[in-house]
Amino acid sequence: MEHGLILAGMLFCIGLAGVIVRRNIIFTLLSIEIMLNASGLAFVVAGSRWGQADGQIIFIFILAMAAAEVSVGLALLLQLYHKFKTLDSDTASRMRG
């Protein structure tokens, strides 16, 4: 069980690092997926530890949410490319405070 959580934690950190470091917006989306799956893994591991189905149910929810998120994210990506002719997320910084 600890191994599962450690794996989930490592995956989450890898995903987070990807979000922070990568400028290409496609990789940002990919990293977010990794983070989502890391948290899903943590739920599943915890569910198996307590012998309950709740962890898997939550994972289904996370999958559904990830699908929705990806569709919105891809739509944004398309718009971004349309507008700036690049996939660099830092170019879209006109709304800074």
Place this chain on the structure above:
Amino acid sequence: MLELLCMIPFLPFAGFVILTLIGRRITDRLAALIGAGSVAISAIITFVVGYNFLVLPPAGHPYTQVLWTWMRIGSFTPCISFYLDPLSLIMILVVTFVGFLIHLYSVEFMKGEEGYSRFFAYMNLFVGSMLTLVLADNLVLLYLGWEGVGLCSYLLIGFWYKDPANGRAAIKAFVVTRVGDAAMAVGLFLLFTNLGTLNIQELMGLASQKWPIGSGIAAAAAVLLLGGAAGKSAQLPLQTWLPDAMAGPTPVSALIHAATMVTAGVYLIARTHVLFTLAPAVQTTVAITGAATLLLASISAITQRDIKRVLAYSTISQIGYMFLALGVGAWSAAIFHFMTHAFFKALLFLGAGAVIIGLDREHDMYKMGGLRKQLPVAFWTFLIGSASLSALPLVTAGFYSKDLILWQVWASDRGSILLCAGGVAGAFLTSVYTFRMLFLTFAGNATSQVTRKPGPLMKIPLITLAVLSLIAGLIDIPATLGNLPTLSEFLHSALPPVPMSHANPLIEGKLQFITSLLALVGIMFAYRIFLHSPQHTGRAEEIKRSPIATAIHCFLFQGWNFDLLYDKFIVQPFVRLARFNRGDFIDFIYTGIALFIRSFNRVLSFTQSGKVRWYAAGLAVGAVILIGIAEFL
């Protein structure tokens, strides 16, 4: 008919409102009609009310007219109500009658001036406020009138506002009297917190029941009221504003700064005389203030060049006599002198106005001279006014009132020989400066040509006031000359008689003789020095040129350098403090808060880079911190 009492102050106020609203659109003629007419009707009503008051039995019984409750705050319910007793009757008679004559004079005097209707609006407002002041039956309403006359004084001194000097004089008058007004306001608070009412009659009753003679609270209240009175009446140490107030038009000086407003302090002390009786030390202070002021001001008056400034110092000095009388408990003598002073000083100012306007706004007496032939009416009336001011024996009103004061100062238990000697010396100085002014202006060789002669509207007030300056003294004839003290007896229901235990009628006669003699010697003195015998003048010139004499002359000319003193010790330190505190220490706290928030804002807006990756990093760091807190704390 006494119900008409409320119309007396109401009519001038109505005149003010009408002139303010439509003053720009009406002709000068109509404005004069409204301005002078409202005061005229008010004066007629005053005579009617006065007649009814006199015939109403019992004679001298006060009459109160309550119009409405002004405000109701707990137990504090001042009313708009007027109180008529012998004291306020004398006051309103003088205010409306002299006020009307001066309005009449102004109709011609101010002809062709810019702001003609504005002038009459302010004058009407002044008369209304002054009447409110003297008729008020509680101190709050009195204070309203008190501030109203102060405002009008400010507005009218600065009437010719295009010259900044006039504006400065107006501000000076306002600020200096404000010092006294502040003291008076504190006095009112003190009276209210201790006695729970501000109705004057109740207040006086309660004060004499609750406070023993010489009690501390009574003394404090009396001192604070004295502060207010000294400010308004231009007594030491707040007298500096009055000579500068002469920047206003001459009728204003006659009405406000000679006849009525400046005597409001005398009225206030007479009205609250019970408080002063309870505080003998303060009452003595009143007498000493009066004596000192009258001497200082009359010495200054001798050195002035400007005819109106001579009259201003003379006014300060004559009010000093009234304060001297109040200080020894000679309340009715003070009011008597107020009345005669209102007549002859208004007359002198109006006469001076005729001269000034005749010589195209010339104020310097040394540039006048020999106007006797050119302005006969002004000369004769001015002569009568001067005689009355110098208290020439028997024929003038000033003689009777000043003599009553000096005699009662001598005879009163509160009086002393020293105070009386001050008054007698003042009588000598008065006749010196008065006749110096008269000789310089009207006698000698004609040096300038009169361009404008007074018309009938200016002559009527001059002649009326001249007659009054001669005969008004006959309403109170001293014991040595027939003993008919009508006015004093009339006032005794409102003001107690002088406490005299060692009165000696023989001394009264001697005192009258000495004062009269001194007045005549003063005239002779003025004649020798300022008019006659050129070799004398030559020697005087020689003395005058010596540096010490010049310094003394300059010192006296500046009115004993009180202005310099106040400038050095009050105005300049204050200005320095203000400059030092330009940034405002208290403000530092608030600007500090604002600065902190601005810098915090800058830090925060730096984080809003618009870069998604930074936001994600921020989220991550925040999450780590939160988890850390949850885990380890």
